[in-house]
Amino acid sequence: MSDKLKYEDKLGAVLVQVQDDLRQLKCSLEKVTVNEGDETLDIQPLDNAIRKTESSIRKHAEDYLKAVTEQVLVLPCIEDLPKKTVQIPKWKPSLERFPDVRPQKEDLPGSLPGEKHQSQLAMRLLCNPAHPNNRDILYQKCGISLPDIHKRSTNAVSNLTMTVAQLSPSVCDFMSGIDLKSRCVKQLKLETEPRSTCEKTGSKCTPLLTTTTPPPTRISKSIDHGSMMQGTSVLIPKSPENLLVPVPVIIRKYPxxxxxxxxxxxxxxxxxxxxxxxxxxxxxxxxxxxxxxxxxxxxxxxxxxxxxxxxxxxxxxxxxxxxxxxxxxxxxxxxxxxxxxxxxxxxxxxxxxxGGNEAAAIHIQSCWRRYVARTAYLRHCRRKWAAGTIAISWLMHAQMRRVRKALQARRVRQLENFRSRAQHLAANWKHIQSSKRTIIHIPSLGYSQSQRLKLRGFDILQNIQISRLFDIRDENVEVIYICPRHLGEDMLHYYTSLLKCDGATDGDDTVTTEASSWVRRFIILTPEAVDYFPTRNMCLSTLLKYSPRTLKRIKNLIQGKQAYIVGGVAHADDLAVADELGLPVLGPEPAIAQHYSTKSGGRRIFTGAEVDVPPGRGDIYSLNQLHETLAELMSQNFNVQRWLFKIDSEHSGRGIAYCDICHLNCYNWALQKYHYYGPELWNTEWNQESVMVKYLDEIPEWLERYAQPAKTSCYPNWACFLKTFLRQGGVVEAYPPSDSVTCLTVDLLLEPGGEVTMLSCGDQLHGSCQLETIGSTVPQTSVHPETLHSICMRVGQACLQRLIVGYVSVDLVTFLNHNSMEQKVWAIDLDLTYSDQLAMTQMLLMMTGGTLNCRAGCLEVPMPIREKCCEHQSAPPVVHRYAVIGSHLFHSHLSMLYHNVFFMICKALGIGFNIKRKQGTVFALYDNHDRCSIGMITVSEDLQGALVTFAQNLSVIHQEISSSKIQGETNFKDLIKDIEDVLQMTVQNKQRAVKDKPAA
Structure with missing residues (x-):
C-alpha cells in the first residue's frame, strides 16, 4: 500500500513538472525576438500548439483525478490517518488489487504488440467483472486481481469498471502526447488492498472504509458527488440487521x-x-x-x-x-x-x-508628461480655434463690410432719388393738385424698435388713420390705402356705405352718380408680409418693403398716372418703398424728420419761429446737467408750480413726468428773497446764486421722493423714467401757471411749393392722464383764430426753412396770465406726421360735406336744397356745426360684440347720423378681430350739444355692454369726466360773456 501512495506522488510530480516546463517555455517565447532583414519570426503557431497541449494535459489530469477519486481503497492503520471516520455496516467485502490498466484508444509510442494486446484484453474483461472466468483470465493475462463482490454490490463494480474504461483513453492520449510511457505505466499500476479497521462502539465493531480523494475541480464536482453517493449506497448492505449510523458533514477547505x-x-x-x-x-x-x-x-x-x-x-x-x-x-x-x-x-x-518608489516616480512622470502634453494640446487647440475664429471673423467682417457698403450705396442712391423726386414734386405741385392724381397712404409708425415692442396693439394703432380713405371727396383724387391688417367683409361694407352716403344727396335721398362713383376710387391693400411677421411689431413701410406682390400690384395700379406717397412717422424704409415704386414722398427726409420731431428739436423750431415756448431747456443727457438746469429755471421762474420732464423720442404723452415745487423745503425761503429784491433786481446773477446753491442741495432728494411719471403703465416709477430720460435725452419745461389750461392741436400742410395751409384745429380732450390726448373738439374755440393763424404761419415757415414739407401737427397750450390778465399761448410740441385728428377730420368733412375754415374758426356745412325752394335759391344755405372727435376710445367689452350687433344696439338706442340735418354720430372701425378700439364723431349745432351727445353715447354704450360688477377696462369714464369739466368751463365762459356785454 505504501508503494501505491509513492507511485501516486510520482505521477502528480510528473504532471506538475510537465506543466511547469510548458509554462517556462511559454515565458521564454515572449523574450524571443528574431529579425532577419525585413522578416520577423512568427511564433504564433508555436504559441497555439503550446496552448493546445497545455489544455489537453489539464483535461487528462482532471480525468485522472476523477478516476482516482472514485476508486474504493482501504487504507492501513497508520499514525497520520485522519481521525474523522464514516461508520458503515459490519459487512466487509473482500477487495482485490487492481493492477496496471492501459488505455485502449490508441497505441502508445514505442509500445510492444504484446502490451497493446494486453491492454485491450484488460479493458474487454473489465466490462464484465462479475463473471468468474473473466476474473481468472484477467488475473492470469494482465495481472489484475478483481475482488469477489457479492451480487448486491455488482452495480458498484460496474461503475468502477466504466470509470477505468473512461480513464484509459485519456491517459493514453496524455502518454502518447508527451512520450512518458515508462513513468506513467508505473503510476497506473494501482493496487487495492482491502483492509478493515474496527471502531469499538460498545460491543460492536464497525468496519471503516476510507478513500484517498484529491479535491474535485469545478467541472467534475457534480459528477464526482453523484458517483460517490451511488457507490456508497451500493456498498452498504440493506440488511435490517445493519443499523445506519449518521455521517457527519465533512467540509473540505484548503485555506x-x-x-x-x-x-x-x-x-x-x-x-x-x-x-x-x-x-x-x-x-x-x-x-x-x-x-x-x-x-x-x-x-x-x-x-x-x-x-x-x-x-x-x-x-x-x-x-x-x-x-x-x-x-x-x-x-x-x-x-x-x-x-x-x-x-x-x-x-x-x-x-x-x-516597487513603490518606481511606481510613484512613474506616476509623477506620467502625470507631468500628461500635463505637458495636455497643455501643449490645449494650446494647439486654442491657437487652432483662434485661427479659425479669426479667419471666420475676418470673412464675416469682409462680408459685412461689403454688405454695409452695398447698403450704404443703396441708401445714398435712394436718398438722391428721393431728393430729385422731391424737387420734381415741388416744381409741379400746383399742376399736380389741380389734375387727377393718386395718393398712396401708408400710415406707418416708424418708431424705434424698442418703442414698437412696448406698444400694445401696434397694428391697430397704425390702422387708426383708416379715415384717410375720405380724401376721395376731392373728385380728382384716387386713394390706395395700405392697411396693416386684413379687413373683414363687414368693415369693407361699412366704409363702402359711408362713402356712398357722403351728404351729397338731393331732397329725395337718392344717391347721385358722383357719389356712387366714389366707391371705385379707393383700394385697400394689405402687404403679404403681415402674415409672416405677426408678432414683430414692424412698421408698415418695412412690411411693404418685404411684400413684392403688393408692390407689383401698386405699380400696375399707378402705371401712367400722377401719384405720390403720404407716409406716417418717417422711417428709412420709406425711401426703399418710394425708390421701388419710383414715386415722390410728401414729407421730409427720415434723418431730418427724426432730428426735429423730438421734444428738443421742436423747441429749436419754435425758438427759430419766434413763438412763445414754456420756460425750459432741451438736450439734457446727464444727471448733473438736469439738476443744474432745473435749479437755474426754478430760480428764474417763481410763478411756475409744476415742472415737466419729457423724453425726446416718446410720443402721445407716454414719456412725461412731473414734480410739484410745493414739496421743496427751501421754496418759501427762496420766494421771500425774491420778493425782497423785487423782479427787476432779481434778474442779476449774484442775487440768484444763493438760491441756486440751496436748490442744488435739495433737488436730488426732491426728485427722488416726489417726481412721478404721468403714465405709470409705461414707466412705473421715477427711477425707470430717469434711466430712459438720460439715455435718450429730454427736455425740462414749465407747466402753465394756471388752474384753467386748454391744449389744442393744429394740423398744417407744408406744401412743396412753399405755402402753409391749416387743415384742422381742435381743442384736446384728455383721459385719466391730463397729458395724453384721446380726442378733440372741432373747430377750436380757445384761441382767437387770427392769433392762431399767425403762430401757425410762423411755425410753418420755420419748418420750410429746414426742408420740412408735408403734414405737420403743432400742439399749443393756452391759459390766462393772472399778473397781466392776458391770454398766453405756448408752443409745446411738434409732430412731423399725419395726425389722427386730421384723419378723423377728413371723415367729418366727408360725412357733413362741409369745409373747415381754420382762419375763421368755423365748420361750414351746406344744407340740402328743398324742391320748393329751388327756383328762388341759387346756392344751398350754409350752417355752422361743431363736432367732437374721439379717435382713441377703448373698452374691453366691445370685443364680445360683432360690428353688426353693435350697430343694432346703437340703432335701438337712437345713436346714428342724420344725413338731412348733417348731425348725429358716426363711428370709425379699426379692427374686426379684437374690436376693442373704435373712433366716434358727434356733430351738433353748437359745441355744448356735441359734447353732451358724445358723453351720453359713451355712457349708454358702457351701460349696455357692462354690468355693475364687471366694468371692464375702458377710458370711457375718464373721458366723460373731462367732458363734464369742459362743459362747466363753457357755461362759465357764456355767463362771463353775458355779464361783460352790458358793460361794453
Whole structure:
C-alpha cells in the first residue's frame, strides 16, 4: 500500500513538472525576438500548439483525478490517518488489487504488440467483472486481481469498471502526447488492498472504509458527488440487521495565508493545498502569482486565501501571456477581502509596496508628461480655434463690410432719388393738385424698435388713420390705402356705405352718380408680409418693403398716372418703398424728420419761429446737467408750480413726468428773497446764486421722493423714467401757471411749393392722464383764430426753412396770465406726421360735406336744397356745426360684440347720423378681430350739444355692454369726466360773456 501512495506522488510530480516546463517555455517565447532583414519570426503557431497541449494535459489530469477519486481503497492503520471516520455496516467485502490498466484508444509510442494486446484484453474483461472466468483470465493475462463482490454490490463494480474504461483513453492520449510511457505505466499500476479497521462502539465493531480523494475541480464536482453517493449506497448492505449510523458533514477547505505578499512554501496549510491540487497546479500557479504580485504591490500584511475559490478562478480564467486578471476577481479569492479591498482602495497605498518608489516616480512622470502634453494640446487647440475664429471673423467682417457698403450705396442712391423726386414734386405741385392724381397712404409708425415692442396693439394703432380713405371727396383724387391688417367683409361694407352716403344727396335721398362713383376710387391693400411677421411689431413701410406682390400690384395700379406717397412717422424704409415704386414722398427726409420731431428739436423750431415756448431747456443727457438746469429755471421762474420732464423720442404723452415745487423745503425761503429784491433786481446773477446753491442741495432728494411719471403703465416709477430720460435725452419745461389750461392741436400742410395751409384745429380732450390726448373738439374755440393763424404761419415757415414739407401737427397750450390778465399761448410740441385728428377730420368733412375754415374758426356745412325752394335759391344755405372727435376710445367689452350687433344696439338706442340735418354720430372701425378700439364723431349745432351727445353715447354704450360688477377696462369714464369739466368751463365762459356785454 505504501508503494501505491509513492507511485501516486510520482505521477502528480510528473504532471506538475510537465506543466511547469510548458509554462517556462511559454515565458521564454515572449523574450524571443528574431529579425532577419525585413522578416520577423512568427511564433504564433508555436504559441497555439503550446496552448493546445497545455489544455489537453489539464483535461487528462482532471480525468485522472476523477478516476482516482472514485476508486474504493482501504487504507492501513497508520499514525497520520485522519481521525474523522464514516461508520458503515459490519459487512466487509473482500477487495482485490487492481493492477496496471492501459488505455485502449490508441497505441502508445514505442509500445510492444504484446502490451497493446494486453491492454485491450484488460479493458474487454473489465466490462464484465462479475463473471468468474473473466476474473481468472484477467488475473492470469494482465495481472489484475478483481475482488469477489457479492451480487448486491455488482452495480458498484460496474461503475468502477466504466470509470477505468473512461480513464484509459485519456491517459493514453496524455502518454502518447508527451512520450512518458515508462513513468506513467508505473503510476497506473494501482493496487487495492482491502483492509478493515474496527471502531469499538460498545460491543460492536464497525468496519471503516476510507478513500484517498484529491479535491474535485469545478467541472467534475457534480459528477464526482453523484458517483460517490451511488457507490456508497451500493456498498452498504440493506440488511435490517445493519443499523445506519449518521455521517457527519465533512467540509473540505484548503485555506492558507499569504504574509506580506509572499507564500511560505514550507507552511503546512500551503503544502496541503499544493499536494491536493498538484494535478492542476499549472493553471493555479498563474492566478497565485498574480495574487502575490497584487498583495506585494499594495503592501497587504496578511491575506487569507480560500483554496477552493483560487482553483475555481484558475480554471475559469483564460490566462493569456499579457492578460492580467481583474483586481476584484483576485480579491474575491480572499476570505478577508473587505479588509484587503480597503487597503487597495486607500490613496497612496500602491507606493508602500514593492516597487513603490518606481511606481510613484512613474506616476509623477506620467502625470507631468500628461500635463505637458495636455497643455501643449490645449494650446494647439486654442491657437487652432483662434485661427479659425479669426479667419471666420475676418470673412464675416469682409462680408459685412461689403454688405454695409452695398447698403450704404443703396441708401445714398435712394436718398438722391428721393431728393430729385422731391424737387420734381415741388416744381409741379400746383399742376399736380389741380389734375387727377393718386395718393398712396401708408400710415406707418416708424418708431424705434424698442418703442414698437412696448406698444400694445401696434397694428391697430397704425390702422387708426383708416379715415384717410375720405380724401376721395376731392373728385380728382384716387386713394390706395395700405392697411396693416386684413379687413373683414363687414368693415369693407361699412366704409363702402359711408362713402356712398357722403351728404351729397338731393331732397329725395337718392344717391347721385358722383357719389356712387366714389366707391371705385379707393383700394385697400394689405402687404403679404403681415402674415409672416405677426408678432414683430414692424412698421408698415418695412412690411411693404418685404411684400413684392403688393408692390407689383401698386405699380400696375399707378402705371401712367400722377401719384405720390403720404407716409406716417418717417422711417428709412420709406425711401426703399418710394425708390421701388419710383414715386415722390410728401414729407421730409427720415434723418431730418427724426432730428426735429423730438421734444428738443421742436423747441429749436419754435425758438427759430419766434413763438412763445414754456420756460425750459432741451438736450439734457446727464444727471448733473438736469439738476443744474432745473435749479437755474426754478430760480428764474417763481410763478411756475409744476415742472415737466419729457423724453425726446416718446410720443402721445407716454414719456412725461412731473414734480410739484410745493414739496421743496427751501421754496418759501427762496420766494421771500425774491420778493425782497423785487423782479427787476432779481434778474442779476449774484442775487440768484444763493438760491441756486440751496436748490442744488435739495433737488436730488426732491426728485427722488416726489417726481412721478404721468403714465405709470409705461414707466412705473421715477427711477425707470430717469434711466430712459438720460439715455435718450429730454427736455425740462414749465407747466402753465394756471388752474384753467386748454391744449389744442393744429394740423398744417407744408406744401412743396412753399405755402402753409391749416387743415384742422381742435381743442384736446384728455383721459385719466391730463397729458395724453384721446380726442378733440372741432373747430377750436380757445384761441382767437387770427392769433392762431399767425403762430401757425410762423411755425410753418420755420419748418420750410429746414426742408420740412408735408403734414405737420403743432400742439399749443393756452391759459390766462393772472399778473397781466392776458391770454398766453405756448408752443409745446411738434409732430412731423399725419395726425389722427386730421384723419378723423377728413371723415367729418366727408360725412357733413362741409369745409373747415381754420382762419375763421368755423365748420361750414351746406344744407340740402328743398324742391320748393329751388327756383328762388341759387346756392344751398350754409350752417355752422361743431363736432367732437374721439379717435382713441377703448373698452374691453366691445370685443364680445360683432360690428353688426353693435350697430343694432346703437340703432335701438337712437345713436346714428342724420344725413338731412348733417348731425348725429358716426363711428370709425379699426379692427374686426379684437374690436376693442373704435373712433366716434358727434356733430351738433353748437359745441355744448356735441359734447353732451358724445358723453351720453359713451355712457349708454358702457351701460349696455357692462354690468355693475364687471366694468371692464375702458377710458370711457375718464373721458366723460373731462367732458363734464369742459362743459362747466363753457357755461362759465357764456355767463362771463353775458355779464361783460352790458358793460361794453
Amino acid at each position: 492558507f495565508t499569504i504574509t506580506k505578499g509572499r507564500i511560505n512554501p514550507v507552511a503546512a496549510d500551503f503544502c496541503h493545498f499544493k499536494q491536493s491540487f498538484s494535478l492542476c497546479w499549472s493553471s493555479v500557479v498563474y492566478a497565485l502569482e498574480a495574487l502575490e504580485k497584487l498583495l506585494r504591490d499594495f503592501a497587504v500584511p496578511v491575506a487569507k486565501v480560500s483554496g477552493e475559490r483560487l482553483v475555481e478562478f484558475a480554471h475559469g480564467w483564460d490566462n493569456g501571456w499579457r492578460k492580467a486578471p481583474p483586481v476584484f476577481s483576485l480579491l474575491s479569492m480572499l476570505e478577508n477581502w473587505e479588509e484587503v479591498l480597503g487597503l487597495v482602495l486607500r490613496p497612496g497605498q500602491r507606493y508602500k509596496g514593492d
